[in-house]
Amino acid sequence: MRWLWIDRILALEPGKRLVARKAVSLSEPHLHQHFPATETEPAMPVVPGPLIIEGMAQAGGLLAGHARGFKDDVVLAKLRKAELGFEVQPGAVIEFEATLVAIDDSGASVDGIVRVLDPAWDSPKELGAIDLMFAHVPAERDSLLIAEAFRTLIAGSVQAGGDGVDQMVV
Amino acid sequence: MTRDEIQARVQEVLAEVLGIDEDEVTPRATLTGDLGAESIDFLDIVFRLEQAFDIKIEQGELFPENLQQDATYVQDGVLTEAGLAALREKLPHAEVDAIEADPRLGRVGEIFTVDAMTNFVERKLGAAA
Structure with missing residues (x-):
């Protein structure tokens, strides 16, 4: 993880499941390019699909990393499935629920469900499913670059009462 | 089953x-x-x-695991007799016969x-x- 793409961890069941959320803000510059107005169409700011996959990869990567005490780097190695049913607009919150299918010395398999909470709706809607494979590689020194941001994420999530997230304090 | x-x-x-x-x-x-x-x-x-x-x-x-790192099993990118024997022993489900005549390491995938x-x-x- 070179940059954080989730805002809060809501729940952690070590070695089993992690739930995280990402709030989508129009202050994210890429939304103004995805998609800008044309001569005939107004702007349509929607979250790019690959960034939804990145959120699931971070949620799943943290789950897999924690399961082995963060002793290896956890690298996204394969996107088996990504099925997303609708566009996500600024103001919405994306929820990533990652479930660990299997893990060993070589890597990990994570299945994910993505939901969207939009102020315009009464209840969350399921956006789709993202299934991933991670490879375990020896930890690199520069992976520490993210450590401070990671600690901030954990501290904020613990303060907000994330269920089981205190087990992630390193 | x-x-x-x-x-x-x-x-x-x-x-x-x-x-x-x-x-x-x-x-x-x-x-x-x-x-x-x-x-x-x-x-x-x-x-x-x-x-x-x-x-x-x-x-x-x-x-197979770490096959190419063992010099008794692989020499110059080709599986040795010992290498083929080890594959047969450790992986009896695989079709080692398929590469016996031309056992280049790059062909190991074909036994699966x-x-x-x-x-x-x-x-x-x-x-x-």
Whole structure:
């Protein structure tokens, strides 16, 4: 993880499941390019699909990393499935629920469900499913670059009462 | 579970892991050559077979581990007699005969056919029964 793409961890069941959320803000510059107005169409700011996959990869990567005490780097190695049913607009919150299918010395398999909470709706809607494979590689020194941001994420999530997230304090 | 039932489930798993149609997963197809499997797919196959058949597969049990790092098994990119023998012994489900005449390391993928996966699961379930 070179940059954080989730805002809060809501729940952690070590070695089993992690739930995280990402709030989508129009202050994210890429939304103004995805998609800008044309001569005939107004702007349509929607979250790019690959960034939804990145959120699931971070949620799943943290789950897999924690399961082995963060002793290896956890690298996204394969996107088996990504099925997303609708566009996500600024103001919405994306929820990533990652479930660990299997893990060993070589890597990990994570299945994910993505939901969207939009102020315009009464209840969350399921956006789709993202299934991933991670490879375990020896930890690199520069992976520490993210450590401070990671600690901030954990501290904020613990303060907000994330269920089981205190087990992630390193 | 009969061999046909095992094969049907293996085909299902491979189609899912490799993102291809089940009818492409014929018994004689090789995982790398015919079905396009890459290295991370082998780990995915191990995990999904474990799940599908409720079995535990140790590292090196289904696919070889660290083969090329052993000089008695591989010389100048070619498997030695000892290397071929080791494959036969450790991976009895694989089709080592298929590369015997031209045992370049790059061809090792060819010993892993869909049939070989079925063989593996059949042995594994047989051993557990």
